[in-house]
Amino acid sequence: MPDTTKFAGMGGDGFSDNSLQANVVLKSRYKILGVLGGGGMGTVYQARDLNFPDVRRLVAVKEMLNPNTDPALHSSTLKTFQREANILAALNHPAIPKIYDFFDQKDRVYLVQEFINGSDLEALISKTKELPIDKIVEWSIDLCDVINYLHTQPKPIVFRDLKPSNIMVDNFGKVRLIDFGIAKIFDSGVKKHTMIGTEGYCAPEQYKGDVTILSDIYSLGATLHHLMTRQDPRLAPPFSFPERPIQQFNPQAPDGLVAIIEKALAFEPPNRFQSCEEMKAELEKLRHQPQVIVMGDAGKGANIAGTDFFAGIEASGATEPKWKFQTEDEIRSSPTAYKDFAFVGSYDTNVYAVNLTTGAFAWKYATHGGIASSPVFDESNKLLLFGSEDNSFYALDYRNGRISWSYATQDRIRCTARIAHDHVFFGSDDGHLYALAAPNGRFRWKYPVGDPVRSRPFVTNEVIIFGTEIGEVFGLDLDGKRKWSYRTRRPINSSPYVDVNEGICYIGSNDNNVYALDASSGYSSLRFRTNGPVVSSPVVEGDLLFFGSTDGILYAINAQSFREKWKFTTEKPIVSSPVIHQGAIYFGGTDENFYCVDMYTGKERWKYKVNGPVTSTAFIANDVILFGSFDKTLYALPLVN
Amino acid sequence: MDLFRRLFSQSGSKPQEKPVVSELAKNREALSADTPIPMSRVLEPTPVAPSLADIIPPTAADGATRPLPPETIISSSNEHLTFGQSTDVGMVRSTNQDTVLSLFTTSRSDDQRPDFGLFIVADGMGGHHDGEKASALAGQVVAANVIANVYLPMLKGENDADRMPITEAMIAAVQKANADIITKVPEGGTTLTAVAIIGDLAYVVHVGDSRIYIVTKDGLEQITRDHSLVQRLVELDQLTPEEALNHHQKNVLYRALGQSDNVEVDALTRRLPPKSKVMLCSDGLWNLVSETEITQIILGYSNPQEACDKLVALANTHGGTDNITTIVLHIPG
Numbered sequence: 010m011p012d013t014t015k016f017a018g019m020g021g022d023g024f025s026d027n028s029l030q031a032n033v034v035l036k037s038r039y040k041i042l043g044v045l046g047g048g049g050m051g052t053v054y055q056a057r058d059l060n061f062p063d064v065r066r067l068v069a070v071k072e073m074l075n076p077n078t079d080p081a082l083h084s085s086t087l088k089t090f091q092r093e094a095n096i097l098a099a100l101n102h103p104a105i106p107k108i109y110d111f112f113d114q115k116d117r118v119y120l121v122q123e124f125i126n127g128s129d130l131e132a133l134i135s136k137t138k139e140l141p142i143d144k145i146v147e148w149s150i151d152l153c154d155v156i157n158y159l160h161t162q163p164k165p166i167v168f169r170d171l172k173p174s175n176i177m178v179d180n181f182g183k184v185r186l187i188d189f190g191i192a193k194i195f196d197s198g199v200k201k202h203t204m205i206g207t208e209g210y211c212a213p214e215q216y217k218g219d220v221t222i223l224s225d226i227y228s229l230g231a232t233l234h235h236l237m238t239r240q241d242p243r244l245a246p247p248f249s250f251p252e253r254p255i256q257q258f259n260p261q262a263p264d265g266l267v268a269i270i271e272k273a274l275a276f277e278p279p280n281r282f283q284s285c286e287e288m289k290a291e292l293e294k295l296r297h298q299p300q301v302i303v304m305g306d307a308g309k310g311a312n313i314a315g316t317d318f319f320a321g322i323e324a325s326g327a328t329e330p331k332w333k334f335q336t337e338d339e340i341r342s343s344p345t346a347y348k349d350f351a352f353v354g355s356y357d358t359n360v361y362a363v364n365l366t367t368g369a370f371a372w373k374y375a376t377h378g379g380i381a382s383s384p385v386f387d388e389s390n391k392l393l394l395f396g397s398e399d400n401s402f403y404a405l406d407y408r409n410g411r412i413s414w415s416y417a418t419q420d421r422i423r424c425t426a427r428i429a430h431d432h433v434f435f436g437s438d439d440g441h442l443y444a445l446a447a448p449n450g451r452f453r454w455k456y457p458v459g460d461p462v463r464s465r466p467f468v469t470n471e472v473i474i475f476g477t478e479i480g481e482v483f484g485l486d487l488d489g490k491r492k493w494s495y496r497t498r499r500p501i502n503s504s505p506y507v508d509v510n511e512g513i514c515y516i517g518s519n520d521n522n523v524y525a526l527d528a529s530s531g532y533s534s535l536r537f538r539t540n541g542p543v544v545s546s547p548v549v550e551g552d553l554l555f556f557g558s559t560d561g562i563l564y565a566i567n568a569q570s571f572r573e574k575w576k577f578t579t580e581k582p583i584v585s586s587p588v589i590h591q592g593a594i595y596f597g598g599t600d601e602n603f604y605c606v607d608m609y610t611g612k613e614r615w616k617y618k619v620n621g622p623v624t625s626t627a628f629i630a631n632d633v634i635l636f637g638s639f640d641k642t643l644y645a646l647p648l649v650n
Numbered sequence: 651m652d653l654f655r656r657l658f659s660q661s662g663s664k665p666q667e668k669p670v671v672s673e674l675a676k677n678r679e680a681l682s683a684d685t686p687i688p689m690s691r692v693l694e695p696t697p698v699a700p701s702l703a704d705i706i707p708p709t710a711a712d713g714a715t716r717p718l719p720p721e722t723i724i725s726s727s728n729e730h731l732t733f734g735q736s737t738d739v740g741m742v743r744s745t746n747q748d749t750v751l752s753l754f755t756t757s758r759s760d761d762q763r764p765d766f767g768l769f770i771v772a773d774g775m776g777g778h779h780d781g782e783k784a785s786a787l788a789g790q791v792v793a794a795n796v797i798a799n800v801y802l803p804m805l806k807g808e809n810d811a812d813r814m815p816i817t818e819a820m821i822a823a824v825q826k827a828n829a830d831i832i833t834k835v836p837e838g839g840t841t842l843t844a845v846a847i848i849g850d851l852a853y854v855v856h857v858g859d860s861r862i863y864i865v866t867k868d869g870l871e872q873i874t875r876d877h878s879l880v881q882r883l884v885e886l887d888q889l890t891p892e893e894a895l896n897h898h899q900k901n902v903l904y905r906a907l908g909q910s911d912n913v914e915v916d917a918l919t920r921r922l923p924p925k926s927k928v929m930l931c932s933d934g935l936w937n938l939v940s941e942t943e944i945t946q947i948i949l950g951y952s953n954p955q956e957a958c959d960k961l962v963a964l965a966n967t968h969g970g971t972d973n974i975t976t977i978v979l980h981i982p983g
Contacts, residue, residue, distance in 0.1 A: 213888045216879070216899065244910050247882045276886065480811075496810035512851075512921050520811060527851050530764055532804070533815035534853060534919055569918050571817075 028052045029072070034059065036112055039070055039121060055124060058109075067124040068109060075116050083116075090118050096166070097189055104155035104185050125187065126180050130173035130232070134239060142261060145236050146295050148184045149269075152176065152229060153289035155186055160222040160285060167220050171228035172210040173235060209243035210235075214278060223278040226288060230273025230281075237262055237270065250274045265295050330617075331633055331645045332368025336361060339621070340637025342383040342425070343585075345393075346630035347407055352393055353635075353643045354380030360395055360403075361643070362410060365630060368645060372410035376403065381423040383626070387433070390448050394433055396422025402435060402443075404450060414450035418443065420461070424475075425504070429468035430487065434475075436462020442475060444489060454489035465504035465546070467514070472528055474514050476501025482516055482524075484531050493531030497524065503556075504546040504586075508568065515554055515568070517543025523556055523564075525571065535571040539564065545596075546586040546626075550608065557583025557596055563604075565611055575611030579604070584624040585636075590648070597623025597636055603646070617646060730756045730765050731847065732980045734955030736962045740934055741970030747774035747781035748932050748975040749789040749840075755801075764849035766801050768793060769977045771860045773932040775906070776838035784838030784908050788827040792844055792855075795823035800846060820846060820855045821915045824907070831908035839908035843874060843930055850981070852928065856916040858906045860975075861936055863944065864920065865927040870945045873920060877905035895937075925983030927954075931961070934972030938965040954978040 029052075033041045039056040046053045051073040058066040073090075077083040091111070097120075098108040110121035133140065152171075159166040168186065175188040212227035214220070231242055234250050238258035242250065255262045255270060269291050275281045282288035338357035345352050351365045356379040362371040378398030385394050392404040392413055398421040404413040419439035426435035433447045438461035444453040464476035472492060473485040478500045484492040503517030507528050514528040519542035525535040541559035548555050554568040559582035565574040580600035587596045593614060594606045599622035605614040621639030628635045633645040731754060739746040754767040770792055774785030799819040803809070814822060824842055831838060841858025854862060859876040875881065879902040880894040894900060907913060922928065927948045936944075939961060947964070951957035957978045965974040 213883065213886060216883050216897070217888060217893075243904075246877070246904055247879055248886060493809070498811050511919075513919070518811070522811070524811070524815070525817075527849070530849050530851075531809055532848060532851075533809075533811075533813075534817040534851075535815050536811070536818065570916075 068121050069124045071120040073118050102158045125177050125185050127177045130176045150292045151184045153285040156225050157285035168225050213248050223281050226273050226281050230270050233270045331647050334363045334368045334643040336641050339639040343626040344628050344635040345386050347386045352384045374410040383425040385426050387428045387447050394426050416450045423463045425465040427466045427468050434466045456489045464501050467505040467507045474505045495531045502544045506547045508549050515547040537571045544584045548587050550589045555587040577606050577611045586626040588627045590629050595627040734958040735977045736958035737975040738962045740973050746973045748973040749785035750975045751789045767847040770844040771930045771975050772840045772842045773860050774840040780835050780838030784831050784835045784840040788840045788842045791827035791830050792823045816853050817917045824855050824915045828907045828913045839906045842907050850922050852920045852922050854918050860932045863929045865948045870941050878903050922981045926981045928979040931976040934974040935965050935976050938968040954980050
């Protein structure tokens with residue numbers, strides 16, 4: 010096993026260099042036949058017991074070096090060894106090898122025990138592709154039994170070092186515990202040099218010196234976790250089992266068994282099984298039962314089913330809209346609201362204002378083209394701003410829809426505007442990004458990119474960032490001068506999101522990736538690949554980045570590392586951008602559902618079925634969630650937690 | 651924003667054919683006035699040229715050759731990063747298994763390339779010289795890959811999705827180093843902590859228990875996380891930091907290069923505050939020099955090399971039980 014030689018306490022301690030040769034006879038009785046293995050603390054030999062000349066009685070001889078050169082310390086260590094060996098010799102359990110003899114010779118001590126013909130579990134894991142689950146359950150029950158035997162001795166014995174390499178499966182398929190902690194007597198425990206690799210199976214409290222029978226339960230859980238997932242805990246951060254859910258690596262794992270292992274691995278000892286007997290009783294429930302039934306009555310697994318159950322009720326009518334408002338064509342863009350009004354653009358060429366509380370029609374403004382961009386509200390000038398496919402950009406008085414100003418570009422406007430620094434920024438299909446004075450629409454500058462701009466610009470104090478139809482991301486100075494550009498491989502419809510504190514810009518591309526760019530230089534630091542174009546605009550909340558993809562999945566990834574935190578799968582592409590409010594994420598699906606998902610777990614809280622795809626991004630105002638659908642309707646759902 | 655309004659108010663009301671150029675020209679005019687300087691200006695040369703009298707000492711008028719005035723490592727304008735680097739075998743060990751590498755390029759041109767720096771500390775482990783071989787290989791492979799996949803594209807002005815993003819390229823460089831160590835130094839292992847500094851952004855990759863600190867007037871912050879058993883126990887509230895310092899297993903790492911075929915690499919980016927200091931070091935330093943002492947020394951020396959030398963000397967004074975390595979960076983402000 011060359012790949013494990015660097016683990017702490019796994020060989021390399023120098024015993025192999027002067028191990029006993031074959032045919033050496035110890036104590037005129039044990040004839041060495043060969044080396045069985047080199048444990049961390051010594052060498053184990055196979056030997057023949059010469060007291061039985063007529064039968065070939067095989068024994069295992071464990072040799073340990075007494076490292077103490079100080080005579081007093083040497084003899085006290087030896088006494089400890091003799092005391093422990095006597096305790097072991099008195100044990101009587103089918104899963105514990107018999108101790109036949111022990112003695113010391115010069116600087117070494119020897120323990121003679123029953124030879125077990127078989128293979129340890131660590132070897133078994135590497136030799137096999139898969140171990141049958143019912144076998145693992147049987148071994149677990151037997152292990153609980155033998156550990157319970159140790160724990161219930163008049164002076165309870167804690168095994169301390171339970172792990173696959175200390176568990177043998179003999180030729181009869183029975184488990185046997187082979188390496189009692191006795192060897193630890195001879196280990197000073199101090200690691201002088203930096204070493205790679207940890208024990209991996211030890212309970213957290215053991216490192217503080219608090220070893221109880223509950224530590225053995227943790228180690229048993231760790232061993233079973235390794236058996237089930239085939240993921241070596243010594244190669245992972247210590248105590249990181251919860252980060253490797255068993256069913257993720259072994260979908261066949263029954264819920265009941267998973268729950269038992271997870272309970273054994275509870276970080277705090279009081280949350281574990283309080284005895285091996287208790288754990289054994291739970292394991293026995295799994296035995297002799299078809300797994301379907303096991304899954305049904307598993308206590309832990311029931312939670313998930315419960316969530317789905319409630320989700321079903323919500324979807325079937327528990328959430329009813331406060332009101333709906335019908336337009337004459339598809340609503341592709343997102344609504345907004347101000348004071349008593351909700352505003353929405355429809356592909357029927359109108360922008361509508363309706364009463365936010367009742368949904369009653371207030372006014373509408375007709376353009377000469379469909380409204381594909383979302384209206385935005387300029388609070389300082391009290392204007393509602395939007396572009397139309399009639400090439401013009403409009404500013405309306407929000408109270409009555411009267412036009413304040415308009416500005417004509419050379420092609421359709423499908424880009425939602427951004428208001429910042431008392432200016433309005435938007436792109437046009439005529440290949441320019443425009444900057445106009447917000448109060449009066451006066452032209453300030455335009456920046457030519459040569460391709461349609463449909464990605465909504467993000468404006469900070471230093472930079473204006475937006476994407477183009479050719480797939481380029483631009484960073485402009487506030488005076489419209491190019492600072493940088495970054496080219497992705499496909500068009501960009503997603504709008505950038507800038508984390509202003511960190512100065513990092515997140516943007517999706519039709520090349521399936523979401524990118525993190527330095528907002529000041531445009532250099533990319535990370536990308537996250539989905540299985541479809543990313544049209545949805547990313548949003549950061551805390552340390553998480555959320556966005557939808559046309560692969561139908563809403564992703565939550567760590568904004569720093571781009572590692573996936575969770576994902577939520579829907580039936581059809583997600584185009585709408587997520588909106589976060591009080592720990593919940595709201596977004597629409599083209600599968601004609603509007604979703605509410607828990608921000609931290611990615612579990613569905615509820616969904617609401619409409620009659621058309623929802624590409625519209627939600628807007629939350631007062632106590633309602635507004636969104637439009639291709640079914641021509643603007644919905645106002647009550648905000649419930 | 652005031653600046654913005656001023657810039658806009660200077661431009662005409664009618665559409666212009668080449669607004670970009672004209673706005674730029676006005677921008678420069680505006681900036682020579684009393685307007686605040688935006689971020690983009692910081693990297694450009696100062697518009698006001700120093701007078702000749704400032705450059706040539708008056709005594710040079712007689713035409714005699716004279717020694718130049720003494721140079722200091724810190725440029726007085728403080729316009730680019732400066733660094734110091736120091737490594738020492740310590741008082742106990744016979745070999746230095748640490749590897750340290752510093753690379754910094756700065757230029758001033760119309761390209762407006764940001765400055766680029768790469769700083770690496772690797773602490774090797776393993777007998778028979780395997781430790782120093784592993785750390786040397788790690789430093790070499792990481793540097794070569796970061797230069798090829800991050801710095802050269804930047805120098806050539808290539809910025810597009812055909813290139814690996816910076817963090818991805820740095821992680822790939824560390825994984826390449828891991829693979830090379832496994833093949834070429836199978837019995838060796840090493841920690842690897844590297845930071846690439848591009849403009850004011852620090853891209854960090856990290857495996858093991860070497861550390862990076864950011865030091866400002868407000869104090870010291872460790873931005874890397876030790877991949878050690880005791881640190882994990884501290885994070886899980888099972889040990890106090892004091893108990894961890896004296897724990898008998900404090901040298902046990904759960905992650906290092908050369909351990910297994912796949913290594914998980916911590917990566918993070920941090921925007922560096924103006925005038926902040928960055929410090930990289932191996933555990934031979936942080937085990938022996940307290941955070942208070944580190945902060946005092948780093949803030950107390952205007953020359954980063956002096957700070958490095960002082961830190962190493964202090965670790966040796968405290969016993970020098972391990973190899974000691976540090977790099978100190980002064981970020982311009």
